Amino acid sequence: MNLTRVLVANRGEIACRVFRTCRELGLRTVAVHSDPDADALHVREADLAVRLPGATPAETYLRADLVVKAALDAGADAVHPGYGFLSENADFARAVTDAGLVWIGPPPEAIEAMASKTRAKELMGVAPLGEVTEADLPVLVKAAAGGGGRGMRVVRELAALEAEVEAARSEALSAFGDGEVFVEPYVEGGRHVEVQVLADTHGTVWVLGTRDCSLQRRHQKVIEEAPAPGLPPELVTELHELAERAVRATGYVGAGTVEFLVADGAAHFLEMNTRLQVEHPVTEAVFGVDLVALQLLIAEGDALDPEPPAPRGHAVEARLYAEDPAAAFAPQTGTLHRLSVPPGVRLDTGYTDGDTIGVHYDAMLAKAVAHAPTRAAAVRALAGALERAEVHGPVTNRDLLVRSLRHPEFTDGRMDTGFYERHLAELTAPAVDPYAPLAAALATAGGHRFGGFRNVPSQPQTKRYRSEPDGTEHEARYRHTRTGPAADDSGVRVVHASPTRVVLDISGVQRKFAVASYGDRVYVNDVALTALPRFTDPSEQRAPGSLLAPMPGTVVRVAEGLVEGAAVTAGQPLIWLEAMKMEHRINAPASGTLTALHAGVGRQVEVGALLAVVQEEQK
Template sequence: MTTVIRTLLIANRGEIARRVIRTCRASGIRAVAVFSDPDAGAPHVREADFAVRLPGASPAETYLRADLLVEAATRAGADAVHPGYGFLSENADFARRVLAAGLTWVGPDPESIEAMGSKVAAKKRMAAAGVPTLPELDPQAVGEFPVLVKASAGGGGRGMRIVRGPAGLADALASARREAESAFGDPTVFCEPLLEHARHVEVQILADAHGTVWALGERECSIQRRHQKIVEESPSPAVNEDVRRRLFAAATAAAESIGYVGAGTVEFMLKGEDFHFMEVNTRLQVEHPVTELVHGVDLVEWQLRIAEGARLPAEVPGPRGHAIEVRLYAEDPAHDWRPASGTLHRFHVPGDVRLDSGVEDGSVVSVHYDPMLAKVIAHAPTREAAARKLATALTDARIHGLVTNRRLLVEVLRNEAFLAGDTHTGFLAEHDLTGTVDPQPFALAAALALAARRRTGHLPLGWRNVRSQQPKARFLFGEELVEVAYDPAQATGDTAVLDLAGVRTPFHVSTYGDLVEVDSPLGSVSLTLVPRFPEPRSALAPGATTAPMPGTVVRVSVRPGDVVAAGAELLVLEAMKMEHRVLATSAGTVTELLVEQGRQVDAGDVLAVVADTSGDRS
């Protein structure tokens, strides 16, 4: 039976919504966006042909409301729904609601989603189909360590914890269950043996309703933080032809065992030449662009065509060259991957790269959603060329207003072990790539640029009657105070060219209030201008611990009067879809506890006070 999709509702937001809209434009299909209140001005809303508001802010109020999404599709006259990834993309009940409303579901049958929705049940089914699997361990009866705690529903690294001994198991199970319940509405978790120094390799599958299944190349996704991928590539540098043949056969068997139709991914852990099944993602993956670039296909177009009843050609498109993708997040790798929210003043990535982005200049990154800003993907004839192209594009990018993981990504792409293909899921733990940068030349360039802007025929800022003393400027680089002396006569405008050990190096300076962004071939630095005469601030009580970001308190681990060591967990915040532990910065006694479970807090709110009572004699 042939279906014609004329108007498509995209039940998602941000980058993936824009990605689907792009294919709709090329295919002559009208696109309907949905948006929460924080997303009212988002690019995906403006780019769609129609848009429907979902009142509220949190995912639970908006993008996770199947009833509102189906109602929006009906009101907008859509005849099909594309779920994107995340949110309800792997929710069989949502797929059934879409079909019950007489709409076309752009995805696999609800039965296939359900079959793979529980990782516990999926592993049993795959084992029966002859796909290699790791043993499932009862969380209450784990005897050997290390183990990996995993959420049975959902994916994306949420609800996963590594446990290396019995002492940490109970806390890991409780934390994983909380995160799984919050992310997927299902707290079920299980354990399996942890494969140290293994690789995360997955196979893209595409299947039509007429019995044809494509195994469309493999992707390596081993470089991860908090069990979430940040660098993906195709093909894998570790997969030879024999392993590839066996991977493709296992992925095809997995798809055929559940009658799969549409785009999906079969994920494996690979160690040496042996691999074990992890899960089937019954949706489009975040990292799908690397497959598209290597194989010359539009996976979203094929999702739509398969939903309309089209047949796949018998011959699978072969690979060409190498593609690498990085996920650019608004987060601080040096501070436990702390997410950032706020205004992105400037966002520009140059070069011959593909940019799949949910943001643009002036976008506001909300605390309610994942902090991923964009995916940047490079394709080249060789892996080395792709890595070089991608690292250069990231270095030359203008990303102003929010801290990001950009520097870390560049360090990965230029790392010798990465370039040699020696990657595994513990790569970031093994390689310290959060190295520091010398802020002095950046601060000097900022001082010169600011002096040039203030020179308007009056005395330049910092003029002194004592000619022998140079004016000085002070900036904050993170929490570090940086002071530079400069000659205002050398001020040259927005671009300051400095002589660094005989090498002329340009620094481009942009300002947004007190925020100063400095970009150069050496990298980029964010500075905060310290005023010469700062306004007095109310001082925090000694030992006060403040919220590093807006979020919700999901666990309080101490009580007033408790004696804690430095680094002890005080409480846990949930922010931007992840849990973040708030730790005591010094040893002492909890004298004040100002929050309780379930409370919303803003960045800078005082959460607790840990007083140094070591000198008390009473």
Template structure:
């Protein structure tokens, strides 16, 4: 900490959080410096910074996790301060010390405080909580958790004692890859508790703010999806307990700056989870209800300013949804591709934080989050309703996203009633939340008629004297049949009951059951068509080559890197359906790839470090009791 004013800040991060910090810096009249990997050379955070320094390479371990390169970049660009954002090096005490040793201002807590709380095992000991040592059947279910880092990586729920050793190894390997520290521990797993956290902010003059609560219970794979402030429905006495324990934790380690203390609330009790010694992804909901800029306060504290004796009070309610490029119906598989459109309805109480703009590409190298959409309103019900509407009306064109899941979640009775909130929300409701949304058939009609209008505009044509067969166009499960009319326009013969009022290449008006609706249509060269919130894909005339693979073929479900293969796995082994064979890393998460059937492993084309595209052949499992194993010459990996 220092008493000198900061003039130039380097953000040791990328994407949304870098853009977020730059926005506050501009408001404060502070110059900005970005760092970027090779895949991020044209990224939004690079375009928005006053200066940018390249970190050669693509993998985080070679770029954003290289503290020495980041410090050198700050010095080369003339920065006098470093903001770590969240993730990467944000909770690395050695990096914080290196920044300070280089004569730069560290916009974060003291290295000693980071060190004390960085290891979850040490943090729990500090709070009087001991992890499990020897796990027995009576302790199940348990949670295996990485001692360093966060974001759901290095976490496994274990329900059978026989699976514990394998999950410990898997969690350790993932933690080592993500954080450079393979230490893991085991703690009791509380089923369907509420994830509640307290925002703290402390200065160098002894003042510690507890700046309200947040509920982050809706999670997939231990990563948060929807967050809100304040946490609804908590008894006043429990809130005071949370504040007291959070302030005690901050004071115990001499904390300075912004941090978060996390708890699992179950049966009216709060169980300490960890303290995150950084700014949280979900910090905007706290900012919205308390009327503060936490990044500005971080900078002011780093400059030596004192906080007011008491924090500002909360007003209203804020809800945040994380928009991801992923397919929840396909085991949350991350998606890549060009983001053709990312536009949200503007209005009072609507805030969007993003690291993308229209035309940017979503790559396989980093987190799949596209944007955080935040809505603030006087009441929780009003904020939830408005956020669902903002997401529903947004133009999000490109890769598959979790937008429909977010809308369905916000409108689900299990979310709208705070008494039903819990971390098991998606385990209970995912099937119903990922059903195709209503209106897909009529969206397909609009897409087909818009395509017909576009063809007519390019090539001419219209009604013919000889009645022709219906034209057919198929989008996913929806088949549309229509024919041109003598006086112009079209008649839809399937699905029934649809009357065409107008059709242009970009807009179609349909009448169904006497109700007229307009459909905005945008088609892209890759065959995807967006009709309002519906994302449609033209069914190809020819079979996808991936559908012609031999039975038992195990194909890469996403682009990524093979990070490991199951211990001892070799061609000729017997495997069972669902048995994990290998793991792919994509967008900062590990994805388990399992045997598609029980049988014999007859081919294995995966080795750690191999990069694969969607549909790449990883292995072949020949179903049945016996299988012919190819010779070494036959076993060469495909080009």
């Protein structure tokens, strides 16, 4: 069957990614969207778009009946599920085919066999834990459906198990429409290694090498690469054989990924993702293939070549998130003013300049991918490109990515899934260019001759900035002279100063600063600074112990028995916010008394909203 029009049952980056291949193949495209996504990039790029009504924005993309109706109404003949949402839902796959549409994915029976992690483990001879005892700790609570780190919790104390199971169940239900969770042993110090597979309807199975996805936060991957470095050849062979066994055992068709935890030279089966993975571009780069095009080819009934292409070189991918790594990876929202990476690096994104990063969906802005003949060259290229990228808008993990790629443990290939537990503090330490505030001030002062010049020397002009996201305040001092602004520092000479470019001669070395301003936010070589007013409004000051919402979201839980006047202890979870399909705990900053509580279940809050006040006990 020759496809003509494809609906992508997804949003954001993956929808844009599938549309790109469809356009290259001459296929027309259909987008679906929630109300917050009405003007999203994937909607603008599609030939046709259909609104999906839903009780909540998160629920919208989980309505299989509405997606199928949208495909029929738009005249689509096939549905691509992307990843997340309904991509591993066997009932959705059946609904698509029952409607006479082509499902670009594995058979529903294969999804049922592998999409539930509990059933997948049984098929591969691995049993989840039953009743958990102290001897089993630490354990991992994990959602049976879906992925992306949602519905996952590490439990190290038996007393915390019940609460973490409930939190994981709630998160999984919100993200995947399925609250089933299970418990398995948590293997520390292991590497997350996966194998890409592809199978057609004619019995051909391609095993497209390994990927290492060990750098993770909240059990969600951050940096991935192909092939996985440093694995013994015999272990690679074993991983390939186990992956092919899973494919043939389930009658699998299409693209899929078999995931393992590698520890002490042994491979432990984790799960099989019956869909395309976020990190698929590194495999595409190494094998020179388009996995989406191959998915479409298989869906049309065509056969793969008997053997896959030979791999070449190494590829590394970094996920750029709108989040603050130094604040427990709290999601960030706001306007994305500018997103650009230097040429030579692949950028997959669902956003463009001027788009709004909202609270309802995943915080990933883009994926940057570098490919080179060697691992060292690919890692170096990606780190350099990210360092030079322009990312103007909400706080992101860009600096964390650059530092991670340059960390000796990563460059030497010695990383494991505990990398950020060990190194996050050093990787998120503030490091603001000391001359960035001066460049920002000079750009604002401009290069007008005689602007503000006086014959009689006076006090220097002073401007204050707060670096984001660490909140450190900086002061920049300069003077107006006959030839333009001058630094109030004998070791610094202003060579050029305009609103977008400043050049300083610092002790004989010229340094160039690109400046971009958006209201009171200034980016100097991508150092984010907020211009501070000369005087502070006393009404804006918060009482000590104020708990502010770190991100926009919805209050989904309040600690049992929490009322004004209650005693709380330092670190005690008080309030749970849901944002971007993840739950975030707001803890008591100190032991004391709750003197105010403004958070009620169901309340929508903006970033900085006052949730509660804890008066610290006097010692």
